[in-house]
Amino acid sequence: MSKPKLFGISGSRALRAIWGIEEVGIDYEHVPVTFGADSKEADYLTVNPNGRIPALIDGDLQLFESMAINLYLTRQYGGALYPQNTNDEATALQWSFWGITEFEPLQMQIVVQKLFTPEDRRNPKIVEGASKGLQRPLKVLDAVLENREWLIGEHFSVADLNVAAVMHLMKMIDFGYAEHSNVQRWADACYARPALARALAKS
Ligand SMILES: N[C@@H](CCC(=O)N[C@@H](CS)C(=O)NCC(=O)O)C(=O)O
Known part of the structure; x- marks a missing residue:
């Protein structure tokens, strides 16, 4: 069987799935489709009809949506990265x-x-409102991480991978978690993973 193919550049939401496939450590082909014109080409639309990245082909399976791709990759190839019982799976x-x-x-x-x-067209009220809105999920995450290192069990899992991968964009806008020290500690640990460094090094 041919190697799994993962489509999408790391400077996009495809980073989430590149990080995921690097975590599971399998041999794969990276196809650096951008979110511009090449994601709208006919060939690529047969892989992801949404015209978005990431997407995965593994054997007979074609998959879009970064969270689904990581859940699949970790279940299929990730060993302990994927929860080992139904309750933990539901939590992931x-x-x-x-x-x-x-x-x-x-x-x-x-x-x-x-x-x-562009700077002259920005609306500070949008940033202010969204930053305020984010305090609610951040409080939830901070409380959950109060007495635990990881979201499920005793080690990094697909739950940490998926949430940290979504939140990774916050690093690009220097959004810190000063008031949420448990989130900060957990995010630092997630972002120190060698698999993320390898994913970021991809085009
Ligand atoms: N919910 C999707 C979002 C994918 C997504 O929006 N990707 C962007 C790149 S960051 C894209 O391909 N945009 C191209 C477009 O919308 O035309 C996922 O998580 O996989």
Whole structure:
């Protein structure tokens, strides 16, 4: 069988899945499709009809959505990165959905303002509102991490991977977690993982 193919450049949400595949440590082909014109080409649209990155092909499986890709990769190849019982598996799903529903939309408002909007057209109220809104999920995460190092069990798992991967964009806008020291400690530990460094080194 041919190697799994992972589509998408690291300077995008595809980083989440490149980090995931680097964590599981399998041999794979990286196809650096950008989120511009090449993600709208006919060939790529047969892989991800949404015209977005990342996407994965592994044997007969074609998959889009970064959280789903990481859940699949860790279940299939990740050993202890994937929860070993139904309760922990449900918790990993919970955190993955939480990341992209409770955190990402607010985070993206700030990212769009700070990274993609010319300075003279930025609206500080949007950044202020989203930053305030983020305090709610951050408080939740901080409380959960109060007496534990990782989101599930005693070691880094796909739950940490998916949530930290979603939150990774906050690093690019220097959004710190000063009031949420448990989040800061956990984020520092996640972002120190060699697999992330390898993922960031990809085009
Ligand atoms: N929910 C998707 C989001 C993917 C996504 O929006 N990717 C962006 C790059 S950061 C993209 O491909 N944008 C191209 C477009 O929207 O046309 C996931 O997590 O995989």
